[in-house]
Amino acid sequence: METILTLNNLTKKYGPLTAVKNLSFTIHKGNVYGILGPNGSGKSTTLGMVLNVVNKTSGEYHWFDGKDSTHEALKQVGAIIEHPNFYPYMTARQNLALVCKIKGINSHKIEEKLEIVGLLDRKDSKFRTFSLGMKQRLAIASALLNDPEILILDEPTNGLDPQGIHQIREIIRRIASEGTTILLASHLLDEVEKVCTHVVIIRKGEKLYSGRVDEMNASHGFFELRASNLQKLESILVSHPSIGKVTNSEGLVTAILEEPMDAETMNSFLFENGIVLSYLNKRKESLEEQFLQLTNQTSH
Template sequence: MTVLEITQLSKRYGKLQALQELSLQVRQGNIYGLLGPNGSGKTTTLGIILGVIRASGGSYRWFDGQQPEHLARRRVGVLLETPNFYPYLSAVKNLEVVAAIKGLGRERIQTVLEQVNLWERRDTPFRTYSLGMRQRLAVAAALLSDPDILVLDEPTNGLDPQGIADMRQIIQAIGASGKTILLASHILDEVEKICTQVAVIKRGKLLAAGDIEDVLRAENRLLIGASDLAAVQRCLEQHPQVQRIQPQGALLEVIVDENLASEALNRFVFEQGLSLSHLQQQRKGLEATFLELTADDEHTA
């Protein structure tokens, strides 16, 4: 099932085009990363699909359009802003307040506090919590209604390394339980480690989208070594599926067409009377992909 479908979504603030015909699909069971630098339109996108911001054009629908929007949104858990709870109340008492506001029972409070590893601190006042613990309590509040999808906007923003690791583990565990997660972030490492799918946006435009592995493999890179590297380079330059070659220390980094297997390239070199001492498929990290896609972007705001 498609949990969320966005079609040519646009938003303009005066002369500023915040979103430009953005289209994507989030399918059930995925942890979907919406990745882009600050100011790229991530929060605007979330605001529109949650009914907080009115779109200038395009459309979206939840759960294949099976329900009216106001009913569909009840199946969505949300963490958009810095957590704001009563400072002198405990985690349990704060969640009781949230449950009362949302018209929910209290029966899931222990479950969600255990999910975010706060059950042992359930009676501790919120004001004594670290930033990471506060963020985890906000996730617990978003899970109270047992939503089908969890929407998180920069959930690790401002956290220390331990807080980031804790939040990463919690998000992965929630995803493993079968829930769909839509995660907006500018932190490349987190998206690569947590998400199963990703959409990269820049200035409100979609640059790339798909499974993490597919986005990373959009360019096929090989590291090649040989005793006569110059001869091998001349040989490879004659191959129609070799896009470019660049030195990498004592090796060559060879960019080839996506459908060219490393074995085929090795055979081509051998047939020219040359041999390779080193041949390695190089997996490009999401950071390299992201930086290439957003090459001329202004990383501001």
């Protein structure tokens, strides 16, 4: 698989504060990656470092095969990491033409990019007449003008209304379906679930999880149980090879599964061991619960 970006132990310190700590991950061509974490977790700092606008403290990163300088490599990258700077009195097309001039790229693709973001019919409207969502879509069009290998977006739906959010997500899916790799930072689990194939979860600058989005929810679930003899119930559960952690909270015992098991099997196993259950419920942890557990933990 073709590599687009590699980070090795990337670290950024601001005095005593470590914003990003030993962050390592790799981005391969043709996928949509999300850097997911609460606000202040180091997402924007990470993007800033790889885009050469924030100086790294230590560690390494390289674009593509690492043979070109960062400056050269960034010519193949499209990025929106701050509020777009367009001239309010100029039209959408004039603003993009100026971007082409500044970047030294041909302006023949302006209409094609406006069409991708659904703004072709507004190409001659002045930027100041645009809604926030339209401004964001114009910024995406401008980042696509150089036909980048990868598009980088920092919180692309921040501040938008539900319709604006939906439109941006549809555009991201469309761009990805045409083969452009995408890296976006978001604090919204829902966003990453809907548009990304891969995710890197960070909290306080440290990586907690990296992998496919659909594997993030690969837990086997857990049982909630009640019985009259709780101590005996707990000791029998702990002895079962498929069960991991067992906890008791106010008479409700929770047994985390490390392998698949259905409720019937669990019930007969306990019955054979002299336990008659008064309550049995199998649950699967939602992605939301897992994410909150990951990002709220106070210590590792």
